[in-house]
Amino acid sequence: MDFDFTEDQQSLRDAVRRWVDKDYDFARRHAIVKAGGFSQEAWDGLVGLGLTAMLVAEEHGGLGFGPVEAMVVMEELGRGIVMEPFAQAGLIAPTVLARASAEVQAAWLPKIAGGEAMVVLAHQERGARYDLAKCAARFADGKLSGKKSLVPAGDKADAFIVPALSDGRIALYLVERAAAGVSTRAYSLQDGSRAADVSFTDSPATLLVGPEQGLAVLELAVDVGIAALCAEGVGAMDQYTAITAEYLNTRKQFGVAIASFQALRHRIADVKMQLELARSMSYFATLKLGEAPAARRYALAQAKLQLSNSARFVGQQCTQLHGGIGVTDEYVGSHYFKRLTTMEMQFGDGLHQLGVVSAGMQETAGVFA
Template sequence: MDFNFSDDQEQLRDAVRKWVDKGYGFEHRRGLVKAGGFSREAYGELAGLGLTGLYVAEEHGGMGMGPVDAMVALEELGRGIVLEPLGQTLIASGVLSGYADDALKATWLPRLAAGEALVVLAYQERAARYRLDRCAATATKAGAGWTVSGHKSVVPAGDQVDALLVPATVDGKIALFLVERAASGVATRGYVTQDGSRAAEVDLQQAPATLVTADGLTALEHAVDIGIAALCAEAVGAIDKTMEITAEYLNTRKQFGVVIGSFQALRHRMADMKMQQELARSMSYYATLKLHAPAEERRRAMARAKYQLGQSLRFVGQNSVQLHGGIGVTDEYVGSHYFKRLTQMEILFGDTLHHLGEVSARMQDKAGVFA
């Protein structure tokens, strides 16, 4: 199998990396965290690069690209631990393109592609424990439309977005709805998370909603799988940068008159981290390439990928801190912010223990080894 990237993909990678290096440095990011963890201006710059239209068809003003192109861009955003939730835009684009009717597509996809609107997935509930088939929010028919009531937690930039994709139950079955944040009955409480990004609690009380699809569970599973693949790609970029920072420190810090990177025990530790780095990269590729697979195969692949990524994120992040010593957890040092991002990534879209259970539950007699 050829894992070389095309010239267009390499140009995309180069463009995003240049933007991250020049326009999203460490001190700039710290300023955004202090200002609330989300910047519409920075999100607009991502739109200017065409990234918000990656999954939107050309007929709706997008670039009509695919998962591999998105993976390339997200790796570079991960290197800069960019706060703005591009992965959520990919989720919204993919779900609306695949499940919404033509009128809803015509209304929202051009705005998503242009970066004029931000739509995120609001699916987490306190009692669900990462289970997608558990949904306490309810929807009721109201004339020609719908209303949704319920509470969603840890919604990315939930108090700053234009609309939310909300799963809710209708007669015991999950459906998926689009709810505009400015609609009546929508209340949000925003906050900064541990890694500096922004999230919100969202309370819905008979909020007007538009039905995206009555087969909400299928759409929700697809949405989360897009999110997992995007997160894996972003995580690879963050791991790559963490490795660079750690290697630079080991080759600069001196003890007993020599750089500590010459100590054999620390070199072995870095070798173990490198192994986890490459395992993460290979499973990110695997997740990306399985996004268009049949649903059951895709779900198995995402669980496997997220489990390995969780292992790698924890191992690389914790060992980086140990190799740095005390400076590795100080707010003034860039490495601590990568550690926090890696740690938070491990629990997004289901933590490692959850996905280990998913891998076990979906295991087949031949474990996928033989055709």
């Protein structure tokens, strides 16, 4: 199988990398964290690159790109630990809205492509434990009521994609943040990014996907998010590994660079191995997004499990190899560590995905399977 990227994909990677290097260096990111974890100027920069139009169909003003281009972009954003919710607004939202009615698509997809509207998924609820079928929010008589947690940039988004029960089954609705009955409470996550709890009280909502396909499309949306997270994690781990290798080559003890110590060389080799495992599973996840739902869901659970394991190992080892400086807020390494730690909790943590993977292999596990 050919895993080489096309010239267009390489050009896209180069463009995003140049933007990250020039407009999203560590000093600027640190300032954004202190300002609350979201920068409208940085978001406008992503829009200016045309990234929000990537997955939008050409008839709605988009570029009509696919999952591989999305993976390329997410890797580069991961290298810069960019906090603005591109995966949510630029990848997940177009995926869901493409399955709405023609009228809704015409109203919202051009806005997303042009950066005029930021639409994010608001699906997590207290007590659900990553189970997408558990939903307390309800829709009745044209109004939606419920509470959602950990909504990315929830107080900055223009609208939300909200799963809610309709006649006992999950359907997906679009609710504008300015609508009646919508309230947000913003806060910062451990990695410095911005999130919010969002409450809906008899809020007017527009149907996106009916209860016949609501849960299936929600699962697809989460799988798109997992694939994006895997690619972002690869970018972050790759850059943190490079930063750590540079530190080992410049930090000296007993008159020599500590990179010459065999024990540390073995540890950085193990880090590199975990990075490459995560990279291969990221490619796997991206290529499986077009599969049948059951195969896709299982593959994405496998990929997220590997990401969780690799992110924990790489983050912890690279931080320890730095010594005390590795946990200081003023040093870039600590921010990679915090981002990798936060990733493990998003779209199903490692234990949840281990359960999914284990359940799927009960009849095929073992030497004599």
